[in-house]
Amino acid sequence: MAKIQIYTDGGSRGNPGPAALGVYITDGNNKEIAKIGKIIGEATNNVAEYSAITEAFAWVLANKDKHAISEIHFYMDSQLAYSQIVGLYKVKNERIRDFIFEIRQKEAELGVPVYYNHIFREKNKNADLMVNLALDNLL
Numbered sequence: 001m002a003k004i005q006i007y008t009d010g011g012s013r014g015n016p017g018p019a020a021l022g023v024y025i026t027d028g029n030n031k032e033i034a035k036i037g038k039i040i041g042e043a044t045n046n047v048a049e050y051s052a053i054t055e056a057f058a059w060v061l062a063n064k065d066k067h068a069i070s071e072i073h074f075y076m077d078s079q080l081a082y083s084q085i086v087g088l089y090k091v092k093n094e095r096i097r098d099f100i101f102e103i104r105q106k107e108a109e110l111g112v113p114v115y116y117n118h119i120f121r122e123k124n125k126n127a128d129l130m131v132n133l134a135l136d137n138l139l
Contacts, residue, residue: 003028003071006056007119009127010040010048010078013135019043021052022130023059033067034059037130037139049078050099052127053085057106064110072114075124082118 005026012019023036036059040051053074060069076082083089084096091097107114121128133139 002068003073004033004060004067004069005030005073005075006060007075007124007127008049008052008056009076009124009131010045010050010052011128011131011135012043012045012048016042016044016047018135019045019048019051020131020134021048021055022127022132022134023052023056024126024130025056025059027067032126034063035126035130037134039134039137046078046080046093046096047099048131049076049081050096050103052076052131053081054099054102054106057103057110060110061106064112069110070112072110072112074114074116075119076116077119077121077124077128079118082116085116 007024009022020039025034027033084091091100
């Protein structure tokens with residue numbers, strides 16, 4: 001059974017503006033196993049952040065058996081998204097509530113421990129790179 005680390009980031013150029021998500025996934029030895037960068041259209045930065053998290057869950061669900069995933073550690077540089085997901089901050093925005101509901105559904109569907117961690121932006125360079133490559137149409 002394997003532990004994986006998932007780094008997520010979202011960004012918009014303007015808020016709202018053209019937006020993209022970035023996901024970078026490593027195994028327990030910090031070896032890259034997946035990276036995703038995707039344009040999501042016009043969105044706020046918060047929507048882009050949550051879109052990255054739900055995109056990561058979609059990847060995990062599609063690859064759970066292939067990688068024998070037993071534990072997931074999410075890392076994100078969005079203090080707001082982290083604080084809302086772990087319940088430190090209330091969620092007032094309806095769209096964000098929908099994301100939280102979707103995340104809880106995917107956690108239950110996976111049936112493995114999921115941990116969320118806030119990290120400094122400098123530690124999230126790979127996910128941030130995927131956001132910028134997508135926004136620059138380089139993927």
